[in-house]
Amino acid sequence: MTKLSEKYDLMVPRYTSYPTAPHFRNGIKGDIYRQWLKELNPTTPLSLYFHIPFCDEMCSFCGCYTKVVKRYDPVADYLEVLLSEIDLVAQALPSRFKASNLHWGGGSPTMLKGSDWKRIIERLFKRFDITDNATIAVELDPRTASIEYVKALSDAGVNRASIGVQSFDADIQKAINRIQPYEMTAKVIGWLREHGIDQINMDLMYGLPNQTTEMIEREAELAIGLQPARVALFGYAHVPWMKPHQKLIDESALPNADERWQQFEASSSKFIEAGYEPIGLDHFSLPDDDMSEALNEGTLHRNFQGYTADSAPTLIGFGASAIGQMHQGYMQNVSPLKQYSERITAGNFAIERGIELSQDDRLRGYVIERIMCDLSVDLNFVCRKFDVPNTTFISEIEKLKPLSEDRIINLSDNIITVTEIGRPFVRLVAAAFDAYLDNGKGRHSRAV
Ligand code: SF4
Structure with a gap:
């Protein structure tokens, strides 16, 4: 750890x-x-x-x-x-x-x-x-x-x-x-x-x-x-x-x-x-x-x-x-x-x-809130709820693969579940869905 x-x-x-x-x-x-x-x-x-x-x-x-x-x-x-x-x-x-x-x-x-x-x-x-x-x-x-x-x-x-x-x-x-x-x-x-x-x-x-x-x-x-x-x-x-x-x-x-x-x-x-x-x-x-x-x-x-x-x-x-x-x-x-x-x-x-808020903000905001609250999100359900293709989050899933390899999350069939080991790192999981993160505005606090 x-x-x-x-x-x-x-x-x-x-x-x-x-x-x-x-x-x-x-x-x-x-x-x-x-x-x-x-x-x-x-x-x-x-x-x-x-x-x-x-x-x-x-x-x-x-x-x-x-x-x-x-x-x-x-x-x-x-x-x-x-x-x-x-x-x-x-x-x-x-x-x-x-x-x-x-x-x-x-x-x-x-x-x-x-x-x-x-x-x-x-x-x-x-x-x-x-x-x-x-x-x-x-x-x-x-x-x-x-x-x-x-x-x-x-x-x-x-x-x-x-x-x-x-x-x-x-x-x-x-x-x-x-x-x-x-x-x-x-x-x-x-x-x-x-x-x-x-x-x-x-x-x-x-x-x-x-x-x-x-x-x-x-x-x-x-x-x-x-x-x-x-x-x-x-x-x-x-x-x-x-x-x-x-x-x-x-x-x-x-x-x-x-x-x-x-x-x-x-x-x-x-x-x-x-x-x-x-x-x-x-x-x-x-x-x-x-x-x-x-x-x-x-x-x-x-x-x-x-x-x-x-x-x-x-x-x-x-x-x-x-x-x-x-x-x-x-x-x-x-x-x-x-x-x-x-x-x-x-x-x-x-x-x-x-x-x-744009519709994309609402979609991503929903995913981020569920991850932060439930430590889990079913992206298939989210895509149906927001009426977007279930391929919408392909690049985010790709970004999450290192966290999956480190057992911070389990990733299966578009369902993300944060493990108990991963709980302190949940903000990093949410950050994969943040479309604003890389535009340089704001400096944040440490993930753990
Ligand atoms: S942490 Fe201290 S300074 Fe800050 S709002 Fe509370 S009482 Fe006030």
Whole structure:
């Protein structure tokens, strides 16, 4: 395996969309967005994503779009704009829509005040029919949470919380500028459960500075002890050319490709032994969680939040830099806060870029999503579904032959199945179907 992790130590996208975000272009603006919103089918529930781009301090590994603020005022101003954007979008829809999935990410949504949640939820109920069984999920930073805050989330109807942990090790926490003792995380999870928010996700990382396999095994054991329903085990993506604050991380302390692979394998084994089901590239979930059910039913999806059990075909993004997804294409709001705020306050949408999907994009996007989610795809079925000849993927199959020889995949009669050995390399399998990959746009993170 050492040989494979070194041989395939390549840079490839994470495929949270296809085409991936570096291929979005500037031609998609508010007028096109308005038209796309108008064309939506009112009987299909929406998924809504809200981006809160503020944090208390910067974790040096962070790959998100966020800004450090020490005062609440900019957050309060931003909230007013966000509420206006909710109104703008709702008014542009052809009728009143249902929403079945609401997700707040960032940044740190917990930079909002507890009392803000009541206002946000009231506005959403005013504008949308929130379904009875809707998932209402918030990414929560335990370092800024209090029991009163958790109560405010619960009162607002939040039923799932994603807890950022990354590492339980005190030395690693120092190296990544995120001091968050285990006891703090455990206490906040206890508060969430006491207040009925019992669907808990936890984010952990491997490949962090000075991290060893023994350390991450211990961290996996601590995580398992807290029994989150889902765990996301991300490989640290060192991309200082895109995220300059990552230059604070000592590159010489980063594990090499083989060490990263061993860390992933060791921690992954811990979760599987403890009864978690492996999901796609880097998630684990308990068998009774929606995500395991979606995996077993073949309805697991992948979007900008990673893997999701949410089956709504339309994702509307709110907030600076937020990305949305529709049958017609992808669209992204402008990132700088000032521009976002000015556009929305003037009564315009803040869409800055995106891409209109061609039928070839949809075909390849479908194949890539099934590979990333199911670790398997039947190209005969896909060709029938999209009404294209079953010889469509001859060159892709040719590209995959080395992966088949290395037992990363099984290839038989146009059916591709990623092996257990191949799971950490699934992005490479998906990349064979990416028609944009060789055009030089975007530098990506390591495959493992
Ligand atoms: S709290 Fe999250 S979003 Fe904020 S800097 Fe840390 S990792 Fe990034």
